[in-house]
Amino acid sequence: xxxxxxxxxxxxxxxxxxxxxxxxxxxxxxxxxxxxxxxxxxxxxxxxxxxxxxxxxxxxxxxxxxxxxxxxxxxxxxxxxxxxxxxxxxxxxxxxxxxxxxxxxxxxxxxxxxxxxxxxxxxxxxxxxxxxxxxxxxxxxxxxxxxxxxxxxxxxxxxxxxxxxxxxxxxxxxxxxxxxxxxxxxxxxxxxxxxxxxxxxxxxxxxxxxxxxxxxx
Amino acid sequence: xxxxxxxxxxxxxxxxxxxxxxxxxxxxxxxxxxxxxxxxxxxxxxxxxxxxxxxxxxxxxxxxxxxxxxxxxxxxxxxxxxxxxxxxxxxxxxxxxxxxxxxxxxxxxxxxxxxxxxxxxxxxxxxxxxxxxxxxxxxxxxxxxxxxxxxxxxxxxxxxxxxxxxxxxxxxxxxxxxxxxxxxxxxxxxxxxxxxxxxxxxxxxxxxxxxxxxxxx
Numbered sequence: 001x002x003x004x005x006x007x008x009x010x011x012x013x014x015x016x017x018x019x020x021x022x023x024x025x026x027x028x029x030x031x032x033x034x035x036x037x038x039x040x041x042x043x044x045x046x047x048x049x050x051x052x053x054x055x056x057x058x059x060x061x062x063x064x065x066x067x068x069x070x071x072x073x074x075x076x077x078x079x080x081x082x083x084x085x086x087x088x089x090x091x092x093x094x095x096x097x098x099x100x101x102x103x104x105x106x107x108x109x110x111x112x113x114x115x116x117x118x119x120x121x122x123x124x125x126x127x128x129x130x131x132x133x134x135x136x137x138x139x140x141x142x143x144x145x146x147x148x149x150x151x152x153x154x155x156x157x158x159x160x161x162x163x164x165x166x167x168x169x170x171x172x173x174x175x176x177x178x179x180x181x182x183x184x185x186x187x188x189x190x191x192x193x194x195x196x197x198x199x200x201x202x203x204x205x206x207x208x209x210x211x212x213x214x215x216x217x
Numbered sequence: 218x219x220x221x222x223x224x225x226x227x228x229x230x231x232x233x234x235x236x237x238x239x240x241x242x243x244x245x246x247x248x249x250x251x252x253x254x255x256x257x258x259x260x261x262x263x264x265x266x267x268x269x270x271x272x273x274x275x276x277x278x279x280x281x282x283x284x285x286x287x288x289x290x291x292x293x294x295x296x297x298x299x300x301x302x303x304x305x306x307x308x309x310x311x312x313x314x315x316x317x318x319x320x321x322x323x324x325x326x327x328x329x330x331x332x333x334x335x336x337x338x339x340x341x342x343x344x345x346x347x348x349x350x351x352x353x354x355x356x357x358x359x360x361x362x363x364x365x366x367x368x369x370x371x372x373x374x375x376x377x378x379x380x381x382x383x384x385x386x387x388x389x390x391x392x393x394x395x396x397x398x399x400x401x402x403x404x405x406x407x408x409x410x411x412x413x414x415x416x417x418x419x420x421x422x423x424x425x426x427x428x429x430x431x432x433x434x
Binding site (some may be wrong): 039041057067068070072091106118125141144145147148150151153154166172174199 | 255256257283284285287289308309310321337338339340341342352360361362364365367368369370371385389390391399416432
């Protein structure tokens with residue numbers, strides 16, 4: 001019982017800080033996006049494709065969450081010409097509102113239209129922690145198989161858009177798109193869904209149009 | 218500080234139960250294997266390939282860990298003719314020694330030579346919890362990319378063998394095997410490594426021979 005109480009207090013404190021993050025983004029006129037996915041589903045690749053599609057129309061700030069002290073992803077974003085901040089969670093399996101709050105102080109918020117937060121690669125823990133962003137996006141790679149909505153239902157319930165990445169691999173993997181989508185539909189009926197390939201660029205336009213509508217630019 | 222203390226107590230209690238699990242397996246003459254991986258790397262596929270290769274030479278019991286109340290994986294193992302028990306972690310991001318202890322009571326331990334535990338799909342949390350098994354194996358899929366050892370170092374440090382799965386996809390993904398292996402070598406020098414394809418069966422023999430050596434049959 002003690003442990004449960006501690007967890008409840010942490011979640012509640014996190015929610016209050018998430019509200020503060022949201023207010024800070026709103027004040028600066030920034031739309032905040034939280035991208036979640038399993039390791040290697042293509043979070044960074046999707047962010048790089050999105051930057052490429054939206055430059056120079058809008059300015060994107062990126063927060064990169066990693067469990068280790070590596071800057072592989074942040075370096076790629078900076079090389080693409082956008083400001084990025086790396087969060088090292090120190091082994092924690094998700095980002096939280098405290099971490100994002102710290103990262104926001106290091107970004108030029110007055111120059112940014114869209115903030116993209118790349119969460120830690122994990123289909124379980126990130127679903128439980130609000131960050132204060134305006135939308136949650138999940139990326140699922142077809143190489144992961146078609147049963148993921150059935151196995152990791154919580155993360156599918158709380159998302160505003162779903163990207164199905166690596167569709168260029170469909171000819172080479174066993175993947176039933178109908179089965180996958182039926183699973184998603186049970187958890188999150190009608191969720192906006194974008195099959196894309198970061199490798200070939202296929203489908204990226206539809207995703208970017210949806211995002212532009214949210215950013216309002 | 219309070220939270221840290223609670224976590225330490227949980228870990229210590231887990232380690233004591235892990236020792237009990239180990240003693241139980243040793244008494245029954247069972248070799249216990251803990252398989253970890255990101256979602257969709259091919260844990261169940263590897264288990265099914267292993268069962269196929271080792272039947273009827275040895276009897277394998279399987280414990281399937283999932284965060285949700287689904288029996289997709291356990292059903293596949295039972296269809297392959299082996300006893301399986303499903304653990305629903307109730308949203309938890311890893312198995313622990315308590316969960317395994319409960320599952321062991323539901324398996325016919327006197328008939329089993331090899332116990333395979335399929336952990337929850339996650340590259341972070343499972344690394345922190347001993348189960349009492351004799352060896353940890355990590356499966357990494359080439360579709361996840363070649364930078365995973367750099368991004369999720371903890372899980373690579375504690376493994377006894379590494380399976381690189383889905384090598385049939387190598388012609389279709391950007392993946393530098395040398396870069397991947399350099400990362401692994403920094404964390405776990407000389408770890409036994411088996412590139413395989415569960416789809417085509419390539420490389421499975423070497424993995425199974427290593428495993429047979431451990432089981433001692």
